[in-house]
Amino acid sequence: MIPAVSIRLATESDLCVILQLDALSNPHPWGANLVVDALQTRQNWVVELGDATQKMIVGWLTASMVLDQSELELIVVDYSVRRQGLARKLIMVWSEAVAQQGVxxxxxxxxxxxxxxxxxxxxxxxxxxxxxxxxxxxxxxxxxxxxxxxxxxxxxxx
Ligand SMILES: CC(C)(COP(=O)(O)OP(=O)(O)OC[C@H]1O[C@@H](n2cnc3c(N)ncnc32)[C@H](O)[C@@H]1OP(=O)(O)O)[C@@H](O)C(=O)NCCC(=O)NCCS
Structure with missing residues (x-):
């Protein structure tokens, strides 16, 4: 069965999993300082696979906003679940969310x-x-x- 996909805003409690994702699936890892800064100062979404009992973060998008522009700083999807449309979904959620904020x-x-x-x-x-x-x-x-x-x-x- 294909696991359910859900997308939500990231929180600082997702830090460890995002750091792992950055280290293992980002060809140019940001490292802890930049990831912490992103979680504290930017808008962040994660994509998860699984149901309410067990979910696993497999993707992260972080974006900054200045006036009516939003800039994608990084999107990374776990290498084991690529080409399943997860990055596309994350980008659509980001664009819809910031459009509602006037971007x-x-x-x-x-x-x-x-x-x-x-x-x-x-x-x-x-x-x-x-x-x-x-x-x-x-x-x-x-x-x-x-x-x-x-x-x-x-x-x-x-
Ligand atoms: C780039 C990245 C986020 C794409 O994630 P993904 O979940 O595999 O992407 P999707 O499945 O949503 O891809 C949607 C479409 O994008 C294109 N695409 C995505 N990855 C591709 C690849 N490696 N080669 C060619 N086309 C690709 C295709 O058109 C794809 O549609 P299709 O699978 O129906 O052909 C992922 O490869 C990644 O994490 N890379 C490392 C980090 C990175 O480079 N981030 C971008 C710079 S910030």
């Missing part, structure tokens, strides 16, 4: 090499509006000649 534009930046995430954003109507050359540092796993890669800027009007 008229969604923003995000993504590494140029992250074609999976780029496909996800494009499938949800995000449009490429800019490119920041040499924005991200590359770790040893993904060396380029310059040691840096570009950030692609995407937006979606509400």
């Amino acid at each position: 008229s534009e969604l923003l995000l930046e993504v590494r140029e090499s992250n074609q999976g995430a780029i496909s996800l954003y494009e499938s949800l109507g995000f449009e490429l509006v800019g490119r920041r050359k040499n924005y991200y540092q590359i770790d040893k796993k993904g060396q380029t000649a310059q040691g840096h890669e570009a950030a692609c800027l995407f937006t979606r009007k509400m």
Whole structure:
């Protein structure tokens, strides 16, 4: 049987599970300080699988808001449950929630090499509006000649 999917606002008590998700499923982990800061200062949602008796957090989205814009800072889904539409659901919940708070534009930046995430954003109507050359540092796993890669800027009007 396919486990039920639910999405809710994250709380600081989700910290340990989110830290684990960041460490194991984020190719560029944020680490404890940034995750704690995100939970304290941004809007956060988690996606869970399971019923009321046993639920497991398998995804996290954190976003900041300035005036009428909301920026996706990070979305990560557990590698074991990818390509099941969970990131798409998280993004839809984020966009609906911030629309109700008066947001008229969604923003995000993504590494140029992250074609999976780029496909996800494009499938949800995000449009490429800019490119920041040499924005991200590359770790040893993904060396380029310059040691840096570009950030692609995407937006979606509400
Ligand atoms: C990017 C990420 C969040 C996608 O999560 P996901 O739950 O697997 O995504 P979904 O199942 O909702 O994907 C929806 C659509 O996005 C596209 N997509 C998602 N991952 C893809 C991939 N690896 N390759 C190609 N297309 C992809 C597809 O169009 C997919 O629809 P389909 O499965 O019907 O073809 C996940 O791969 C992840 O956590 N990556 C590591 C962290 C990261 O890179 N985050 C983004 C930068 S902030």
